[in-house]
Amino acid sequence: MTVPFSPRFTSARALLVAGILATLTMLLSVLALGLGAVATPAAQVWAALWGGGDSLTRQLVLELRLPRVGVSLLCGAMFAASGAVMQGVIRNPLASPDLIGVGAGAGLAATVFLLAWPAAPPGGLPWAALAGAWGGFGLVLLLSRDWGGADGLPPVRLALVGVAVSAALGAVQHLVLVRAPDGLGSALTFLTGTVYGADAERLWRVLPWALVLLPASLLLSRTLDVLNLGEDLATGLGTRVNPARLLSLGVGVALAGAAVTGAGLLGFVGLLAPHLARLLVGAKHARTLPVSLLLGALLVLAADTLGRTLLPPLEVPAGLLTTLVGAPYFLYLLRRSA
Amino acid sequence: MNRPEDLASPLSTHDLKLAYGTSVIVPHLNLSLKAGQVTSIIGPNGCGKSTVLRALARLRPVSGGNVTLYGQALHSLPSKEVARRLAMLPQGPVAPEGLSVEELVWFGRHPHQGRFPVRRPEDREAVAWALSQTGMTIFGRRPLEALSGGQRQRAWIAMSLAQQTEILLLDEPTTYLDLSHQLEVLQLAQRLNREQGKTVVMVLHDLNQAVRYSDEIIAMRDGEVYAQGRPEDVLTPALLTDVFGLKAHLLSDPDTGRPYIIPYALTR
Ligand SMILES: Nc1ncnc2c1ncn2[C@@H]1O[C@H](COP(=O)(O)OP(=O)(O)O)[C@@H](O)[C@H]1O
Numbered sequence: 001m002t003v004p005f006s007p008r009f010t011s012a013r014a015l016l017v018a019g020i021l022a023t024l025t026m027l028l029s030v031l032a033l034g035l036g037a038v039a040t041p042a043a044q045v046w047a048a049l050w051g052g053g054d055s056l057t058r059q060l061v062l063e064l065r066l067p068r069v070g071v072s073l074l075c076g077a078m079f080a081a082s083g084a085v086m087q088g089v090i091r092n093p094l095a096s097p098d099l100i101g102v103g104a105g106a107g108l109a110a111t112v113f114l115l116a117w118p119a120a121p122p123g124g125l126p127w128a129a130l131a132g133a134w135g136g137f138g139l140v141l142l143l144s145r146d147w148g149g150a151d152g153l154p155p156v157r158l159a160l161v162g163v164a165v166s167a168a169l170g171a172v173q174h175l176v177l178v179r180a181p182d183g184l185g186s187a188l189t190f191l192t193g194t195v196y197g198a199d200a201e202r203l204w205r206v207l208p209w210a211l212v213l214l215p216a217s218l219l220l221s222r223t224l225d226v227l228n229l230g231e232d233l234a235t236g237l238g239t240r241v242n243p244a245r246l247l248s249l250g251v252g253v254a255l256a257g258a259a260v261t262g263a264g265l266l267g268f269v270g271l272l273a274p275h276l277a278r279l280l281v282g283a284k285h286a287r288t289l290p291v292s293l294l295l296g297a298l299l300v301l302a303a304d305t306l307g308r309t310l311l312p313p314l315e316v317p318a319g320l321l322t323t324l325v326g327a328p329y330f331l332y333l334l335r336r337s338a
Numbered sequence: 339m340n341r342p343e344d345l346a347s348p349l350s351t352h353d354l355k356l357a358y359g360t361s362v363i364v365p366h367l368n369l370s371l372k373a374g375q376v377t378s379i380i381g382p383n384g385c386g387k388s389t390v391l392r393a394l395a396r397l398r399p400v401s402g403g404n405v406t407l408y409g410q411a412l413h414s415l416p417s418k419e420v421a422r423r424l425a426m427l428p429q430g431p432v433a434p435e436g437l438s439v440e441e442l443v444w445f446g447r448h449p450h451q452g453r454f455p456v457r458r459p460e461d462r463e464a465v466a467w468a469l470s471q472t473g474m475t476i477f478g479r480r481p482l483e484a485l486s487g488g489q490r491q492r493a494w495i496a497m498s499l500a501q502q503t504e505i506l507l508l509d510e511p512t513t514y515l516d517l518s519h520q521l522e523v524l525q526l527a528q529r530l531n532r533e534q535g536k537t538v539v540m541v542l543h544d545l546n547q548a549v550r551y552s553d554e555i556i557a558m559r560d561g562e563v564y565a566q567g568r569p570e571d572v573l574t575p576a577l578l579t580d581v582f583g584l585k586a587h588l589l590s591d592p593d594t595g596r597p598y599i600i601p602y603a604l605t606r
């Protein structure tokens with residue numbers, strides 16, 4: 001009597017999608033590791049990765065190129081995870097670290113920190129970015145909240161205020177950079193969104209944060225699922241909503257803050273990756289989150305690789321390319337939400 | 339505070355005050371539910387039925403007084419423990435896109451599971467039972483978006499059933515359903531009560547259904563309890579006039595001997 005219905009989103013499908021994305025990411029990584037003034041064939045890259053090949057190739061691949069690829073992958077994954085977590089907690093499809101002031105706040109704080117304390121220990125930068133991320137986020141919440149209203153944060157208002165605050169913070173950041181002494185200023189331009197010049201130091205800066213926060217975001221998947229049902233149902237199912245929200249937001253904000261110190265603000269990655277993941281594997285976070293991470297990593301690596309090959313010897317910043325793709329999608333979402 | 343009669347009552351309120359911001363909706367509520375009964379809350383729109391039901395399920399902060407669950411202060415109990423004893427289906431719930439019925443019903447097991455969602459046999463049994471009780475087994479794998487309003491409502495009820503609580507609170511569970519699906523939900527509530535001894539509290543709009551399917555009626559007006567008791571004692575012409583502003587004929591239901599209400603005029 002009823003037509004048998006085969007579910008669109010299954011765990012098997014999620015595994016398949018994740019497998020394909022992981023394979024693509026690996027292949028692209030090997031390709032990117034061979035790219036440069038002296039191109040290295042994939043076979044030699046592969047050998048170097050496993051400790052073989054001649055020492056010159058090893059040095060080229062492992063010491064010069066690996067950090068850039070590593071930073072691309074990690075920062076892409078972190079922005080994507082941050083977006084997925086925030087969209088879940090705020091229950092707002094337009095929430096994304098670069099659209100709600102988190103990324104811009106982190107960028108500004110990182111810039112000021114580096115200029116004010118050039119001699120500060122390298123581990124301090126992510127903490128400064130974290131503080132800035134919360135500052136930017138707090139500002140957006142403060143300005144977009146309808147204090148009299150009952151139903152919290154309307155998606156479009158949050159996005160509009162977020163974009164405006166981000167633009168303002170970004171402008172201040174540029175101003176600070178312009179006024180900075182020459183050498184220092186140019187060393188900080190990466191904060192506007194590129195993995196160009198990413199070195200081992202930057203990789204080591206983000207790696208510990210990624211190793212803690214990415215698994216933490218995966219552990220949040222069930223909490224996010226329940227929060228996604230809304231406050232009443234989540235409470236009814238025994239979740240303490242406010243602590244759960246705060247914990248999840250803490251992880252989301254920290255992910256974006258740390259990612260900014262690796263590659264600056266990579267526009268719209270945190271918006272695009274989770275949306276694409278939901279289209280591919282559905283709304284359950286146990287599936288959406290891992291697929292988002294992979295998509296974010298792949299997206300940034302692809303953008304950077306493309307940026308390096310489009311107009312050599314010029315390098316188009318990865319953040320510029322992700323923004324070119326993301327902005328139209330954002331506009332589409334805005335129209336749909338309004 | 340711990341009166342002996344509260345220990346026997348699944349849910350009681352003591353000088354409960356509920357407010358949204360500065361506007362007080364429920365000034366001073368004292369009521370006590372009876373265990374193992376079907377209780378229906380009736381009253382005009384906006385009189386505070388949902389507000390009270392949500393407070394009974396600790397979904398609303400209280401501005402004064404308290405709610406007790408078998409004599410224990412509800413707000414001081416661990417939320418997860420409460421969720422194993424009391425399930426609440428709010429009015430008009432909304433699910434995130436892309437969930438299937440089965441996935442939704444599995445949420446009902448959340449309070450029973452630990453940190454990691456291991457699917458134990460008793461969890462699977464509870465989900466299968468909840469689906470079959472609501473007639474949703476055949477729709478298990480459908481996305482919620484691909485269901486009719488009535489089927490979707492039954493999927494939500496199934497989620498509450500999967501919680502396997504002794505107390506079940508349902509806010510307008512029959513709204514949006516056609517007449518036969520309304521009866522299905524009401525009979526389900528009655529069956530769960532008769533066969534499993536569950537305490538069921540519903541907000542209903544259809545007075546005749548409330549009379550027929552409830553052991554106890556709570557009639558509310560302007561945030562206060564106007565009357566509480568057996569349907570035949572509560573549903574009087576005076577109540578219909580005072581609470582609903584209706585003039586009605588009261589007949590006798592040939593099956594139950596309880597009143598059957600035929601409104602014929604407004605008094606205001
Ligand atoms: N979120 C809210 N914010 C402010 N007032 C509310 C809110 N929800 C309900 N109210 C008000 O509280 C009163 C009772 O509402 P409610 O409990 O939903 O009534 P009922 O369920 O009996 O129709 C109404 O006057 C309504 O306007």
Ligand SMILES: [Mg+2]
Nearest residue numbers: 387388389429
């Ligand atoms: Mg209501």
